[in-house]
Amino acid sequence: MRKMSWSKEKKKAYGKAKTEASKATWYENLAAGIKDNNVPWRKPWKGGATMPRNLKSKKTYRGGNIVALWFWGLSRGYTDLRFATRKQLIEKGYNIKGLKNGEGCLIKFAKTSNYKVEDKDTGEETMRSGFVTRWYEVFCVEQCEDYEAPEVKDEDLSVTPESDMMESFYGYVDSQDTLTLERQGSRAFYRVSGDLIRLPAHADFETQLGEVMTAMHEAVHSTGHPKRAERNLASKFGSPEYAYEELVAELGALIVTLSLGGEFNPYVLQEEHANSQAYLKHWLDACKNQDSALDKAFSQAQAAADFILNNCSVEEEVIA
Known part of the structure; x- marks a missing residue:
């Protein structure tokens, strides 16, 4: 034939x-x-x-x-x-x-x-x-x-301690000239106008993992500053644009945390972050072109994660 x-x-x-x-x-x-x-960023992972x-x-x-x-x-x-x-x-x-x-x-x-x-x-x-x-x-x-x-092997199952994860977070903050970290109050947030990350005091977190997860989430938000990856951070709480930025932060934090070998558990995030699913669904429903919107979100999450990972090394003190 x-x-x-x-x-x-x-x-x-x-x-x-x-x-x-x-x-x-x-x-x-x-x-x-x-x-x-x-979705993966709503489930626990280790290492x-x-x-x-x-x-x-x-x-x-x-x-x-x-x-x-x-x-x-x-x-x-x-x-x-x-x-x-x-x-x-x-x-x-x-x-x-x-x-x-x-x-x-x-x-x-x-x-x-x-x-x-x-x-x-x-x-x-x-x-x-x-x-x-x-x-x-x-x-x-x-x-x-x-x-x-x-x-x-045992090393394959090892998870980076929360204390080391926080050192990576501090290393990222220290690497940025204008980025400031405050430890006070009961809420965690990033404010682009002052280039400020605010976290509750260490003792106010119920778990060390909760502190790490919250810190990494806000770190990803901070990459949206005009001096860094520049994203729209002026959106109103609950709006589709707000939900989009939450998607970038959630996925970006997942990539950063697991790339550093840490434990990822979204259930320990502060309530306003953990309950963003409804806003995220609203954002997706509002998108005229869902394919393009998802593509952009994943790309920006990866870019945010790369920025943090490239700037989170901790400088060791040299003792003469």
Whole structure:
């Protein structure tokens, strides 16, 4: 039987349709998770070992991919959050028999690409650059027939102490010239007008973890200052814009905390932060383009987390 050949245009159209379908599924799952309050940043986690990572590169996924993989793994009961494409699984010696298309999780990969553009009038070619987004299906190692749970070492289970986490927080505050920290009152907040983080006194927190979680949440808010990542921090409490910033802060705090190897538990946050789900749902419902809004939120959360992680090192005192 003669094999049908597709024209270049038909292949391009098919690829575009497949990409659009992948995008739609990806965003639908995330939007549903937010509305149902079934999202990673609303659940307890321990240590950096729980971060979804690539099997081959061992690198942690970023931005929206973290959320997508966590959400996907949570709903299926997986605990070994190492992911890979079919090709990568084969390279690592895994048996992929039985893995079918559509049974994995879709993630997106964006990179800068250079391409040629031809002038229709002169025929002259010029080089341009832009972002190219590709969608890949990855599978959890637990889906493979020959999967064996890896030997867990003591260091893999260790969690960074709360005292060390707070030192990282103080290191971030000290690294910013205008950022001020006050320890007083009963509420925690960040005020952009004075570039001020206010936290209750250490003794006023019921748990050390509650102090860490609250501090990291406010630290992410502080990255929205015009001198840093610059986000809209002037929104009214309860508004869709307020809910958007809370999403950035919640997800950003999750990334920072687990990247530092600490424990993450949203249940110990102050009440005004822990009860932001209703505002978040309201924000998502109000978005005309939910895909674009979610994309922006995840991107800004990752940027905020990166900013803190790059500026939270504690300088050791040199004793002569």
